[in-house]
Amino acid sequence: MGEFSRLSGVIWEPGTAFRDVAAHPRWWPPLVLLVLLSLTFNYSFTQHVGWDRFMRQQMETNPRMQNMDAATRDQAITNGARFAPIMGYAGAVVGFPLFALVAAGLFLFVFRTMLGADLSYRQVFAIYCYALVPLIFSSLMMLAVLFLKDPEQFDLQNPILTNAGAFLDSLSTPKWLYSLASSIDVFSLWVLALLATGFSAAARKLSWSTSFAAVVGTWAVYVLLKVGWAAMFG
Numbered sequence: 001m002g003e004f005s006r007l008s009g010v011i012w013e014p015g016t017a018f019r020d021v022a023a024h025p026r027w028w029p030p031l032v033l034l035v036l037l038s039l040t041f042n043y044s045f046t047q048h049v050g051w052d053r054f055m056r057q058q059m060e061t062n063p064r065m066q067n068m069d070a071a072t073r074d075q076a077i078t079n080g081a082r083f084a085p086i087m088g089y090a091g092a093v094v095g096f097p098l099f100a101l102v103a104a105g106l107f108l109f110v111f112r113t114m115l116g117a118d119l120s121y122r123q124v125f126a127i128y129c130y131a132l133v134p135l136i137f138s139s140l141m142m143l144a145v146l147f148l149k150d151p152e153q154f155d156l157q158n159p160i161l162t163n164a165g166a167f168l169d170s171l172s173t174p175k176w177l178y179s180l181a182s183s184i185d186v187f188s189l190w191v192l193a194l195l196a197t198g199f200s201a202a203a204r205k206l207s208w209s210t211s212f213a214a215v216v217g218t219w220a221v222y223v224l225l226k227v228g229w230a231a232m233f234g
Contacts, residue, residue: 022202025126037139038092051081117203127198134190176231
């Protein structure tokens with residue numbers, strides 16, 4: 001299959017597309033597209049909205065910042081706004097691919113060591129990258145909202161209302177609950193379903209239900225760690 005056929009096939013015929021991905025594990029097209037979209041979003045947010053407002057909101061919700069005097073807090077906001085774009089670009093170019101590499105390693109451990117699936121790391125990594133195709137749509141939606149919405153009303157934490165956290169008050173809701181609710185996202189669930197389809201198609205001997213249970217279990221451990229971090233450090 002050509003790359004366009006693969007990318008569209010993941011949406012319309014995921015079983016066929018993932019069998020081709022497993023047979024010819026090229027991973028770079030969806031990953032490159034997502035990195036480019038992430039860079040575009042970071043640049044657009046910096047130019048259209050700016051980081052000052054976001055950093056001020058973050059400082060206001062951090063209890064440790066409330067004890068600072070006004071001058072120190074303003075300096076912290078200025079420094080944060082200066083370095084935030086740099087961190088955003090670094091996260092897109094380095095952090096995102098690195099997270100994908102680590103996530104593929106974890107799924108390889110679960111499916112190969114615990115379930116006995118005959119999968120290679122290259123196959124798992126390619127399947128993981130193609131399972132992220134739904135994030136292309138969410139990125140395009142976020143860009144559209146960024147330019148259509150009043151910059152003063154744009155919420156960087158929840159630019160589109162696709163997760164349960166978007167319907168909670170981020171200021172009054174406990175951080176652990178907000179983190180948990182934000183993890184329950186339409187696009188995340190779509191990605192999980194595609195991962196299950198990809199791994200069952202590649203392993204062949206594994207049913208979709210078994211693959212889905214393994215994927216959701218791995219994701220649940222990640223969410224629990226994230227929620228625990230939010231509960232301890234806010």
